[in-house]
Amino acid sequence: MTDQARESSPASxxxxxRVAGLTTRFGPQVVHEDLDLxxxxxxxxxxxxxxxxxxxxxxxxxxxxxRAAAGTIEVxxxxxxxxxxxxxxxxxxxxxxxxxxxxxxxxxxxxENVEAxxxxxxDLPRKLMDELAGLKIAMVGLPHNACAKFPSxxxxxxxxxxxxxxxLALDPEIVFxxxxxxxxxxxxxxxxxxLIRELSxxxxxxxVMITHDLDSLYAICDRVxxxxxxxxLTVAPVAELEKHPHPWLQSYFHGPRARAARQxxx
Numbered sequence: 001m002t003d004q005a006r007e008s009s010p011a012s013x014x015x016x017x018r019v020a021g022l023t024t025r026f027g028p029q030v031v032h033e034d035l036d037l038x039x040x041x042x043x044x045x046x047x048x049x050x051x052x053x054x055x056x057x058x059x060x061x062x063x064x065x066x067r068a069a070a071g072t073i074e075v076x077x078x079x080x081x082x083x084x085x086x087x088x089x090x091x092x093x094x095x096x097x098x099x100x101x102x103x104x105x106x107x108x109x110x111x112e113n114v115e116a117x118x119x120x121x122x123d124l125p126r127k128l129m130d131e132l133a134g135l136k137i138a139m140v141g142l143p144h145n146a147c148a149k150f151p152s153x154x155x156x157x158x159x160x161x162x163x164x165x166x167x168l169a170l171d172p173e174i175v176f177x178x179x180x181x182x183x184x185x186x187x188x189x190x191x192x193x194x195l196i197r198e199l200s201x202x203x204x205x206x207x208v209m210i211t212h213d214l215d216s217l218y219a220i221c222d223r224v225x226x227x228x229x230x231x232x233l234t235v236a237p238v239a240e241l242e243k244h245p246h247p248w249l250q251s252y253f254h255g256p257r258a259r260a261a262r263q264x265x266x
Contacts, residue, residue, distance in 0.1 A: 016041040017062065017175065022071035024054065024061050031057050033230040034231050035071070041104075043101050044207040045202050045235075046217050049227030050248055053208045056100075058227065059176050062208075064088075064098060077176070095174040096167030100182060101159060104151040110162045111135060111147040116233040117169040136165040141195060159194075167198070175199075177209040181216055193219045 024032045033055035039045050049055050052090040059068045060094035062073055064080065073080050078091055096117075104113045118124055124132070139146055151159055160180060167175055180196065183188035197220040200207050209215065217224055217238050225235045228248055233243040234241070242253045 004242065008236060013042045016076060017184060018074040020072050023069045024162060025069050030230060035231050037210055037225055037232045039206060040202060041206055043222040044220050046221035046224040047210045048212060048224055053227040054226055056178055059178060059210055064177060093170050094172055095176060096172040097176045098163045098167045098178065098180055100179050104159060104163055106151050109148050109150055114166045121170060136168050142164045154225055156183050160192065160262050174206045179210055181213045187212060189215060196220055
């Protein structure tokens with residue numbers, strides 16, 4: 001998304017994910033209630049909120065790992081709950097997911113992990129899969145010798161990059177990232193932020209990023225959705241959120257870490 005596009009409000013036909021009236025619960029515990037959210041094509045959307053506000057639960061519900069108690073979820077204009085299994089699988093192939101710490105299969109090499117979605121969803125010759133896996137691994141900044149390594153032989157940052165390569169295996173239009181910079185040192189986190197922004201711009205990806213990393217919000221997010229009181233409290237660029245009167249936002253964006261992140265961008 002260009003700088004000019006980020007400064008304007010996208011048209012309604014640019015909505016690539018629409019969540020309306022979403023309620024999620026686990027037994028008697030209600031996590032979200034009547035939650036609404038729209039994600040625009042080509043943007044990097046950060047999702048933040050205090051502990052227990054259901055950031056990861058929201059992502060998992062959108063991609064179908066949790067069942068909503070009420071409400072609708074539309075992706076690419078399709079209401080997911082109403083799709084037949086084959087149509088649902090076709091939609092799912094258009095997004096990729098990076099779970100926390102990569103969530104790689106420990107018994108598979110990095111290349112085999114990246115090829116896993118190809119084996120499941122595409123009928124490709126083995127040689128072509130190997131070539132595509134090598135391409136995806138190079139795209140995320142890993143050396144070629146990482147292809148033959150197992151997850152246990154990688155650093156935390158390399159595992160996240162390998163997980164991102166797997167998320168990109170089927171050339172998705174949307175990528176969901178769950179705490180992508182958690183556990184990384186400041187330099188590694190900054191490098192990962194740059195990688196996400198570059199991939200988004202180069203490939204035209206829409207990115208939904210669950211995060212608590214203020215540096216990421218200031219560095220790469222076009223807008224940020226704030227979860228509070230079981231809903232999306234607001235969705236806005238960081239500069240607008242700094243002025244929001246909600247107590248959690250005031251604490252979040254005006255504490256010492258926020259000041260440091262803001263100064264780093266000036």
